């Protein structure tokens with residue numbers, strides 16, 4: 382159910398956080414970011430769960446006809462599967478500056494560590510769609526194989542683009558929909574409020590609608606930036622909604638944020654930006 386954001390934010394007094402962005406990017410690009418279940422849900426292009434995660438189940442067939450940006454898509458099969466279904470999608474990620482061989486090497490090198498972390502924190506996840514860490518690993522690796530098989534061709538077709546928030550190389554309003562999963566809000570401990578604000582503004586600049594999932598940080602707590610940014614963007618005239626989604630893998634991570642720019646392709650200035 383959609384819930385319109387009502388909280389009137391004050392724009393004063395932003396706290397300063399140490400910006401660990403460089404270290405964060407290094408970790409993400411070396412494949413040490415935590416495992417996510419998204420890949421596993423993207424294996425079968427006819428599986429209705431394919432788009433639950435990315436599109437947060439708001440009418441997948443309708444969304445298929447839209448021009449989609451996947452921001453921070455990583456080595457997952459979303460782009461490949463959606464393209465096969467006739468979708469129009471561009472994925473951007475700093476990871477894509479590497480070759481398929483280099484990406485495979487990074488995945489292999491970090492596989493053991495990721496599995497170890499996952500087994501240790503097993504209780505933090507809901508094991509219904511996937512019964513075990515081993516099952517997750519196997520679907521995740523299969524999804525990565527699908528990505529790697531599609532990567533070079535997709536790069537030539539400019540479906541995979543090496544680019545990163547908060548500056549994207551797209552014209553205003555280039556996309557109908559921008560999706561960002563397991564990046565913004567999840568890394569609130571590593572990426573500052575200022576980074577999140579600039580990133581959300583940029584996504585609103587290039588897309589008419591932005592969806593971000595999940596709203597929890599890595600520790601499983603709701604990101605403190607959610608309320609702050611929802612309030613600021615709503616106050617600036619954008620439509621901001623929080624929505625519960627029928628998907629939960631990290632326990633409690635069952636909400637997404639949707640932002641629609643007040644004027645498509647344009648972003649009204651926030652009072653402090």
Ligand SMILES: C[S@@+](CC[C@H](N)C(=O)[O-])C[C@H]1O[C@@H](n2cnc3c(N)ncnc32)[C@H](O)[C@@H]1O
Nearest residue numbers: 409414417419453454455474476545546562563
């Ligand atoms: C945890 S993964 C999520 C992958 C995928 N979206 C999913 O949900 O499974 C985070 C991804 O964000 C990418 N990333 C890191 N910093 C970024 C930035 N500033 N802009 C865009 N992508 C970024 C990383 O390279 C990594 O592939």
